[in-house]
Amino acid sequence: MSKKTILVTGGSGFLGSWLCEKLLERNNDVICVDNFYTGAKRNILHLLDNHHFELIRHDITFPLYAEVDEIYNLACPASPIHYQRDPVQTVKTCVHGAINMLGLAKRLRIKILQASTSEVYGDPVIHPQVESYWGNVNPIGVRSCYDEGKRCAETLFNCYNMQCALPVKIVRIFNTYGPRMHPNDGRVVSNFILQALQNQDITIYGDGSQTRSFCYRDDLIEAMIRMMETPADVTGPINIGNPGEFTILQLAETIIELTGSRSKIIRQSLPSDDPKQRKPDISKAKEILHWEPVTPLREGLTKTIEYFDQLLKEDPEFCK
Numbered sequence: 001m002s003k004k005t006i007l008v009t010g011g012s013g014f015l016g017s018w019l020c021e022k023l024l025e026r027n028n029d030v031i032c033v034d035n036f037y038t039g040a041k042r043n044i045l046h047l048l049d050n051h052h053f054e055l056i057r058h059d060i061t062f063p064l065y066a067e068v069d070e071i072y073n074l075a076c077p078a079s080p081i082h083y084q085r086d087p088v089q090t091v092k093t094c095v096h097g098a099i100n101m102l103g104l105a106k107r108l109r110i111k112i113l114q115a116s117t118s119e120v121y122g123d124p125v126i127h128p129q130v131e132s133y134w135g136n137v138n139p140i141g142v143r144s145c146y147d148e149g150k151r152c153a154e155t156l157f158n159c160y161n162m163q164c165a166l167p168v169k170i171v172r173i174f175n176t177y178g179p180r181m182h183p184n185d186g187r188v189v190s191n192f193i194l195q196a197l198q199n200q201d202i203t204i205y206g207d208g209s210q211t212r213s214f215c216y217r218d219d220l221i222e223a224m225i226r227m228m229e230t231p232a233d234v235t236g237p238i239n240i241g242n243p244g245e246f247t248i249l250q251l252a253e254t255i256i257e258l259t260g261s262r263s264k265i266i267r268q269s270l271p272s273d274d275p276k277q278r279k280p281d282i283s284k285a286k287e288i289l290h291w292e293p294v295t296p297l298r299e300g301l302t303k304t305i306e307y308f309d310q311l312l313k314e315d316p317e318f319c320k
């Protein structure tokens with residue numbers, strides 16, 4: 001495998017930091033670009049001494065000049081509470097950020113991968129979700145800054161491919177969890193694990209019958225790298241995620257069992273536009289990337305519980 005210089009935007013975040021690490025292990029030079037909006041220095045501290053790793057503090061809504069061989073565009077807050085905190089900035093990151101990164105890729109004539117999302121399907125009426133489904137998205141709801149921002153980014157990637165023959169790659173990522181999730185990002189897996197480890201009430205929004213499919217981080221990153229390695233004519237979008245589907249109540253019960261917690265389950269109101277069901281059809285990923293997830297939910301949760309248990313001991317302030 002020839003050595004490349006690879007730019008990872010959002011490289012200090014949950015998925016980005018793990019991607020940087022995996023690309024370094026594969027003998028590449030990695031440039032991590034991040035404005036630390038939701039990312040954490042602690043995620044990449046262990047990489048800072050590596051001579052093949054560089055960190056640039058930069059907001060991708062502004063142009064960036066760099067000489068690289070590939071770009072993974074992950075920069076964007078991903079959890080509902082984070083992307084709803086400054087919705088205008090979320091749209092700018094999705095749209096202006098995509099334009100800036102696509103412009104860089106166009107000048108260099110290099111491959112660029114977009115971390116898109118299952119949120120482009122909105123509250124889906126087709127189940128499981130196939131890539132040909134156009135989705136059911138509220139354009140003016142609380143989630144729309146992210147959903148429509150990501151949809152517009154997909155449009156931009158497709159336009160650069162059609163108009164400039166740029167080799168783009170779009171992956172639609174379904175709920176992914178694992179070590180290095182931000183403890184305060186309000187996502188269901190991190191919330192429930194932290195609540196369970198501290199014997200606090202487990203907060204189910206709504207009646208807990210809504211479903212999600214949870215993919216372990218390592219499986220996800222493997223699929224992303226495989227996508228980047230496909231020939232130029234493979235543009236996607238391709239769904240990546242774990243097709244195992246669980247209700248939120250089942251997730252809560254599994255986490256209580258695995259942690260041996262004394263937590264009680266309580267109900268809180270369901271946020272608006274919360275999708276009722278979500279499960280990827282991964283036939284395309286299987287066929288084109290020869291990939292499918294290998295980590296069962298209980299195994300991935302056990303590793304994630306170990307991580308948060310350690311984090312609570314090492315840095316309780318960070319978990320508040």
Ligand code: NAD
Pocket residue numbers: 009010011012013014015016033034035036037038039040058059060061073074075076077078079082093097115116117118172173174175176177182
């Ligand atoms: P994260 O919030 O941990 O990471 C996002 C990173 O982007 C952070 O380090 C943040 O500081 C950085 N960032 C945000 N805005 C920026 C900007 N304008 N300029 C530079 N850096 C910026 O989230 P994550 O879970 O690691 O998600 C990474 C990507 O994957 C996101 O694009 C997200 O939409 C996508 N995704 C994630 C999931 C999931 O379940 N984790 C699901 C679907 C899609």
Ligand code: UDP
Pocket residue numbers: 079080175186187188189191192203204205206210212248270271274275
């Ligand atoms: N959720 C919940 N309790 C929590 C956090 C989330 O019941 O403490 C629910 C949320 O309403 C949604 C599901 O869990 O139905 C997944 O939420 P998350 O924010 O992790 O991701 P997304 O909704 O973007 O899939």
